[in-house]
Amino acid sequence: MSLKQQASQGAEVNEKLAALMTNSNAVRAIASAVEGTLGPKGLDTMLVDKFGEVVITNDGVTILTMMEANHPAARMVINIARAQQEEIGDGTTTATVMAGSLVGAGVEQVAKGVPVARVIEGFRAGIRRALEAIGEHSLPLEDLNHPQVRQVALVAGREHQDIADLVVEAARLIGREKLLDPNFKLSDTVVSEEGAANQVFMGVIINKETMNRQMPGVLEQVKIMVIDDALEPEEIEDEALGTEAGFARYLELQAEFRANIQKIIDLGTGLVLVDRGVHDTAEELLTDAGVMVVQRVLNKELQRAAEHTGARAIKRTGLKKSPQELEKYLGQAGKVIQDDRLEQVWVLAGEGKPMATILVGAATEEVVGERARIAKDAASSIQAAVKGGIVPGGGALELAVSREVEKVRESIRGMAAYGVDCVVEALRRPMAQIIANAGFNPLEKIGDALAAQAEQNKISLAVDCDTGEIVDMLEAGVLDPALVKLHALRAAGEIAEAILRIDTIIKMKDYKQPSGEGFEQ
Template sequence: MSLKQQASAGAEVDEKLSALITNADAIRAVASSVESTLGPRGLDTMLVDKFGNVVITNDGVTILTMMEVNHPAARMLINIARAQQEEVGDGTTTAAVLAGALVGKGVEQVVKGVPAARVIEGLRAGIKRALSFMQGQTRAVESLTDPVLRQVALVAGREHEDIAELVVEAAGLIGREKLLKQSFKLSEAVVAEEGALNQVFMGVIINKEAMNRQMPRVLSSVRVLVLDDALEAESIEEEALTTEAGFRHYLELQAEFQNNLQKIISLGVGLVLTDRGVADIAEEMLTDTGVMVVQRVAHSELRKVAEHTGAVMIKRTGLKKDPQQLVKLLGEAERVQEDELLEQVWILEGKGKPLATVLVGAATAEVVGERERIAKDAASAVQAAVKGGILPGGGSLELAAARMVEKMRGEVSGMAVYGIDCVVEALQRPLAQIVANAGFNPLEKLGDVMAAQSAGGSTSLAVHCDSGQVVDMLALGVVDPAPVKTYALKAAGEIAEAILRIDTIIKMKEYKSPDLNSVSDMTVR
């Protein structure tokens, strides 16, 4: 091969490594932005937008989703974090830290000359072994009265005891069967309000007030009508009003609407909720008969009210039904009350499906958002623990898994062993970062814990972040939901494999419709 050919080949290799290194740097930059928040001594991050608005938080998914990111590889990691949040509601920081470590070590191996395919092969094998080990260590949560649930809530809730108590109480009210449903999310029951008192109750909150001050503030044994529509007469085109037949039809519609209103009143409906506006005549008639009307309610809140009270959401045309049919579409609640201070309507003890609300109080408007995020994390963690069991936290189990994976070095062939090394280093990272955030030397403490785990045969030993001593995390009450750990490792492995497979970056020319078969429309950079 000529010098020119060698130089050309070298340039091509350098370009491919450059693409890989660029992507890896982007991943590690994103991971480093959240790793300082890990553990009980993790620090907060301040997010500032172009208008000077500030969010101060310790929540990984909030940081990742609110930070400004332009690099496509970095956006891949953020999408993984969103998926983690959607699936289990917690563990996004762990997923990001693991991904950053896997990618960093993987790229380091490739730069040394290890083929990416071999690294990926070892990486897959190592993660599979680690996941199998974690599943074998999982302890099921059999009862909602198990004290371990409070510990799960306390760890995920960043040691806020009041929030942990609220979340566990809410889980008990809702019941195990509801918590196990894939469609139900306990975190959606969390509401934070400035000036509110911490409490849990069976019911839902509507973030709206009654239409006027003449409507009742408190109702008992209430029938509830939920309209996914406006409470108005059916409309007619303006052009039709210019004709005699059109005007007659308009009068008929108005008469029919008033008849429907009388029907609502005769059925004893005490609360009417609408998705859109309410006609003046409807407001007047319902006010005079002591009905509370709340208009322009968010669809998600309407859905919750319908589920909790047993109502069926209907359109305005549904009001034409016979009273015997319409009454079957109404919901019921023991009590409805308006909170003028919080500007909310509370619907309590509905006759439909059990729904609890976790109301978290905050002293000032500045901390409302963070209190809500903390409570949602705790609620998600409790539900995940009920579904999938618990594991020792504090980075202890990941380190024990790393020791198990390291034993695979003699089981894999050839250069795949370098992929095993990537998984080992990544699994050591959570404990190392927690220790570093607590102000201790991570190398020293890693060695202490590894020695202690080997000597005692325990998988739950880690470092106490106050004393620096090696202690048993289970005895200390530091536990995590198993699904949070396993999903985070799976997600990190997926993003690492995706990044390691990319060795060329191609910038697409702007075009109206995608045509990936037309490579002539692309320029390589």
């Protein structure tokens, strides 16, 4: 090979490595933005927008989704964190920190001459064994009255005892069966209000006021109608109104609409929840009849109210049904309250499915937002623990699993073993960061924890962030949901592999789809 060919090949290698280094630096920057929040001694981050609005938070996914990130690799990490939050509701910081470690360690191996394909092969082998080991060490959590339930909430809730108590009470009110429902999220029951008192109650909150002050403020033993539509007469085109037949049809529709409203009143309905707008005629008739009406209710709140009260959502055309048929669509609640100060309607003691609401309050808007995020994390963790069991926290499990993954290296031939080393390093990264945030030397303390786990044959040993001593996380009540660990590691592996597979970055030209492309003529 000539000197010119060697130089050309070397330049190509350097160009590909430069792309890897650029992506690696972007991922590391994202990880460094959240790693300081990890663990009980983690600190808060202040996010400031161009208008001077401030958000102070310790929540990883909030930091990631609100921070300005223009690099494509950085956005990939943020999307993975968002997916982790959507799926599990917690563990985004752990996933991001491990992803940063995997990518950084992987790029270092590639820079030393290990082919990317071999690094990825080692990633897959190591992560596969790690996921198996996490599943093997998971302990079931079936009894919602067990003290471990509160410990899970307390750890995820950053040691806020009042929030942990609220979330546990809500979980017990709802019950295990509901928590196992894949379509239900306990975190969705969290509502935050500035100046509100912390409480949990069996019911739902509608974040809207009644249409006017003449409507009653409190009703008991209430029949409830949920209209998944606008409460307005059927429309008729303007052109048709100019004809005699069209005007006659208009009058007919108006009369029919008034008759439908009267049917709602005659059924003894006390509360009407409407997805969209309410016509003036309906407002007037229902107000005169002493019916509470709330319009433009969020679809999520509408569904929860229907589920809790046993109501069946109906369209406005369905109001043509007979009173006997309409009766079947009504739900029932023990009490409905209009809270003027909070501008909400509370629907309590519904006769449908159990539905608890966690109301979190604080003195200021900034603090109440953070308390709501903490409560959502705690709620998500309890639900994940019920679904998939619990494991020792504080980085203890990941450290123990790293020892299992090290054994995989012995059975792997060739350079893929270096990819396994990257997984070992990533698994130890959460504990290292927790220790560093607590003010201790990570290298020293991880060595102590590894030795203690091996000597005592206990996977639950880790570092006490107050004293620096090695303690049993299970006995100390530091517990995490197994699903959080599984999804965090899986997400970290996916993003790391995706980043390492990119060896060229090319800027796209502006692209507009040609007319007619994408569908058959």
